[in-house]
Amino acid sequence: MTRLSRRRRLAAVAVIALFAAAGSACSSSAEGPTDGGAYLVWDPYPQFADDSEWVTLLKKCGTSAGVTVERTGYDTTDLTNKALLAAQQGNSPDVLIVDNPVISTLAEAGALTTTDETKLDVSGMEANLLSAGQRDGKTYGVPIGANTLALYYNKDVLTAAGVDPATIKDWTSLTTALTRVKAAGKKGITFSAIGTEEGSFQFLPWFWGSGAQLTSLDSAQAVSALTLWTDWLKQGHAPNSVINNTQTTSWQEFATGEYAFAENGTWQLANAEKLGFTYGIVPIPASAGGPAPAPTGGEFVSIPVQRNTGRYATSQKLVACLTSADNLLTTDSTLSYVAPVGAVQERQVAADPKLKVWVEAVRSAKGRTGDNLGTKYPKISEPLWTAVQAALSGGKSPREALTAAQAAATTR
Template sequence: MRHSSTSVLGSSLVAAAFVLTACTGGGGNGNGGDGAAEAEGPQTLTVWHYFAEDAQVELMEAYKDKFESANDGVTVDNVYIPYDQMNSRLVNAAGAGEGPDIAVFNGAETSVLALGGALAPLDDYWSGFADADLVQDSVLHSMDDELYAVQGYVNLLGLWYNAEILQELGLEAPTTMDELEDAMAEAEDAGYRGITVSGLPNSQGEWQAYPVLSDAGFNYENLDEAALTSALTRVATWVDEGWLSQEAVTWDQTVPFQEFSAGETAFAINGNWQRGNAAADADFEYGVVALPLSDTGGVYLGGEGQGIGINSANPDLAWQYLEQTYLDSEGQLMALETVGSLPSREDAAENELVTEDEILAPFSETVARFGANYPDPVVPPEAVGDLQVGMGQAWSAVIGKQKSPEDAAADIIATLEGLLD
């Protein structure tokens, strides 16, 4: 999808065939409320996002309605950009003096977009934000001591399970990776599928791989080739045993959950944001537990970053949108109820909608037990893109049987040594 600050802004930009033009009106004054919009007359804010799942699209529309209702004369235009095109289109548009007012993107890729000149610094807005102290520091994305993106929520991976399949087999939800593999084997023997994951050769693949890699003792501070080989051998075994389909190399995180929701698969390593989709699509009893990792295991605390486009004609109004949607307590609870995303504000995170939810509680447990910064702070900002793509490619190559675990580990270790030196 992208490489690093230089290569992404090379190959991926060449791949982008056209640039989207932002539809923006006159600049707002940032004072909030109806008066700001009325004083400037009709205005349009353009929001670029990559959401295709129904619940996520519903949330974008809910934010649109919330902001338009509070600000007469303002229209919010939500524009879908495919995930694998978002970075290149943002950077291309910035170079052409165009682009959205607001961008919603993979928060871990903030440095890629900032290095590409696509985002405006947010420091002045953040320093004036009355509720800044309520927002977790882990959701602030800076580069060179300048803030470029915030997150209105936290997303992470857990282990979804089909409770009816486990009950039929007389099994409990697994608490270790060995128990998970034993359960997958029994499910396969009974005519079910074992597990679904994303095997894309990009940052989504690296995101999906990290818990398995770290469970085996691998991390980016300690480039242990033996530990990495062990982790990749584990997932190769899943494919060899028929528990995981090789088709996973073409699956983003949407397709694996659709496969799980069809009811013939025992497990899915997927996110809290699937709660709404599970309720709508899964015609069976299901549950979630924390990923059954070892003491070295880690789960990325990710989610979408929200930033202001560098060429926004309405930067004050764009920030007003962020304050009243993603960074607002009510707005964060809307994301919780609609999608299942965990709030990044302390007051919203303490709401009973989080603490008493059977699906969200295991994700909250995961944050405490296994939560890991995303991206890893040891990775230089200019290397984030290449590292994510490189590891995603290694993960995908093993699932797709293009490389052995040993070869994939050796190749990516050589790449990582150069990136992290």
């Protein structure tokens, strides 16, 4: 495409409202690459200092490629905005690591190279994880790892209620367990249904687990998923606080020891070890049984478009190093991610059997921008979380809320 048309596309895409789960504040600024030996890497891990394992790996990969790596860690949203601006100004970093839903935004803006252009091998990556970085048949990066959602449970609460977690295979058996827990005088399940992307993220396993599709928010299957959640509130199986809960505050509720279940992710594993009770994990069940497809979190390593295309060969070496099997194993342990490669996943489980359920959940997971939705996803997600809020608050029935959501998504 011409430079003018690419700049116009970048300017248009830059105004899209972006979403993502993220870390904390960011560090220093950085200028775009020159023709010198230093290669710039931008990542969404500002929590990692220069002496961390992550930065040590970046420098090691730079040494292997014969270059110096200069790394800057940004808050996720800040990183996305900076990446769009840098692409518009023609001074993008050599390697960019971003939250997987952002890939579609940057690809639509013409800011990223494809893996075919830069000869990146993605053949070993799990297809369901790779799909989050694909658009119109092209792949725009390599997943560095994934996290997703499952159900943590309090073993003491379930034992007192006479519930065997192994029996929880579908929505009926889960609701039966919640009924027994309530009868035993304990609380059922907590989750996040806040009116943000977190709310959509947590609702999607139930939405997809019903057989619903994001292109049809008002389907009978979608209504059944939202009815499940609203019925739980009406029956006292879930607290009214879920309407305002983030994933952090719902975890804090679970940590009190009063709840049988909490929907949350791999990122809580370290906190789970600090709980004052014995916990376990089961996959979120689909309506008719089996694990529900949960949305994937995690980042992609991509190579932005450069004026000097001669830099791509070295950038390719850096990305290949960062996503090699041995480095994925180390990095994903540090980030509490499940690796995007089957063989590495098996090594993770061998090292820590508690990861088995997470590997199973990731293998069933879906990218939010998958099914070629790309940048359409934010236009669907906001009406979806609005519908969840309306139904849980009692403002509308699940069918009314989702009918309004579909109408809103269609007109955006």
